[in-house]
Amino acid sequence: MTRVxxxxxxxxxxxxxNYLGAMRRWVVEDQHRSDALFCVVDLHALTVDHxxxxxxxxxxxAASLLLAAGLDPALCTVFVxxxxxxHARLSYVLECVATDGEMRRMIQYKEKAARERGGSVRLSLxxxxxxxxxxxxxxxxxxxxxxxxxxxxxxxARDLAVRFNQRYGHTFVVPRATHPVVAARVMNLQEPExxxxxxxxxxxxxxxxxxxxxxxxxxxxxxxxxxxxxxxxDREVRPGLANLLEILAxxxxxxxxxxxxxxxxxxxxxxxxxxxxxxxxxxxxKRHRELCADPGYVEGVLRDGAERARAMARPTVDAAxxxxxxxxxxxxxx
Numbered sequence: 546m547t548r549v550x551x552x553x554x555x556x557x558x559x560x561x562x563n564y565l566g567a568m569r570r571w572v573v574e575d576q577h578r579s580d581a582l583f584c585v586v587d588l589h590a591l592t593v594d595h596x597x598x599x600x601x602x603x604x605x606x607a608a609s610l611l612l613a614a615g616l617d618p619a620l621c622t623v624f625v626x627x628x629x630x631x632h633a634r635l636s637y638v639l640e641c642v643a644t645d646g647e648m649r650r651m652i653q654y655k656e657k658a659a660r661e662r663g664g665s666v667r668l669s670l671x672x673x674x675x676x677x678x679x680x681x682x683x684x685x686x687x688x689x690x691x692x693x694x695x696x697x698x699x700x701x702a703r704d705l706a707v708r709f710n711q712r713y714g715h716t717f718v719v720p721r722a723t724h725p726v727v728a729a730r731v732m733n734l735q736e737p738e739x740x741x742x743x744x745x746x747x748x749x750x751x752x753x754x755x756x757x758x759x760x761x762x763x764x765x766x767x768x769x770x771x772x773x774x775x776x777x778x779d780r781e782v783r784p785g786l787a788n789l790l791e792i793l794a795x796x797x798x799x800x801x802x803x804x805x806x807x808x809x810x811x812x813x814x815x816x817x818x819x820x821x822x823x824x825x826x827x828x829x830x831k832r833h834r835e836l837c838a839d840p841g842y843v844e845g846v847l848r849d850g851a852e853r854a855r856a857m858a859r860p861t862v863d864a865a866x867x868x869x870x871x872x873x874x875x876x877x878x879x
Contacts, residue, residue, distance in 0.1 A: 552584035555603035562731035562741035572615035613832035624850030631858035635679035678702035683858040734768035765819035796821035
């Protein structure tokens with residue numbers, strides 16, 4: 546059976562973009578057709594300045610939202626990255642295979658480093674793509690469902706897997722990235738040329754999964770469109786309008802270009818987009834409230850998920866340690 550791995554980083558509240566671009570596909574497709582693992586990658590949240598209490602709070606919230614969206618522990622494995630030591634164990638081994646040049650070419654590192662005053666960033670910001678590769682490779686992952694902006698990280702995982710296998714013997718499955726067809730990258734409603742990112746607390750342009758319906762409506766109504774009056778789908782020329790049409794297509798069905806023909810005004814389109822988003826998020830918000838009232842259930846899911854994930858990852862990580870030249874623990878050799 547195909548093995549799928551993906552994760553969410555608890556650096557902010559999960560957004561409509563996270564839901565439409567990733568979580569819903571995990572629920573509807575991946576957990577049913579594959580041996581799937583879904584992880585709250587909390588170690589990645591430590592690469593920038595952070596509030597420890599907020600990271601813990603957002604990690605719990607992210608795990609609860611994954612379950613609220615419909616991930617079923619009977620069908621897939623849901624866990625927290627830091628609960629499985631194999632991620633960090635394998636990351637260092639892969640750092641011994643990766644190169645400094647590869648890390649510095651990563652787009653997200655260059656963008657984040659450029660925003661820091663004085664150009665000084667944490668070393669983990671430079672090396673975290675290797676940890677991401679470890680997340681993937683530890684489980685013998687075949688497919689990694691990601692947005693297009695994350696494809697470079699999967700390519701790095703592929704390169705490191707191939708390089709390790711060539712130098713030290715076949716150890717890792719070489720994964721591939723997969724992308725949803727529609728709404729793979731939901732854009733900011735106020736800045737339609739920028740991704741709707743959960744780490745960017747810019748408010749009006751971001752619809753959060755837990756936003757109240759009236760808040761969602763207000764944000765969509767105020768969305769930036771474009772000059773002109775005709776409702777047409779053109780991502781290059783009319784990015785704001787295209788973003789709304791793609792969101793409507795993802796929430797209510799249909800093709801963005803065909804949906805455009807049903808509207809003669811931006812106002813009518815925005816109204817329908819707002820209601821479609823509200824209805825898409827309604828069951829998730831309801832289930833999240835239920836899970837918050839039963840924290841023991843979520844904790845149990847994460848505990849059991851970590852145990853299953855650990856059992857899956859340990860043989861591969863142990864094999865990588867042996868292949869690269871490390872002695873096995875003494876108690877394991879007896």
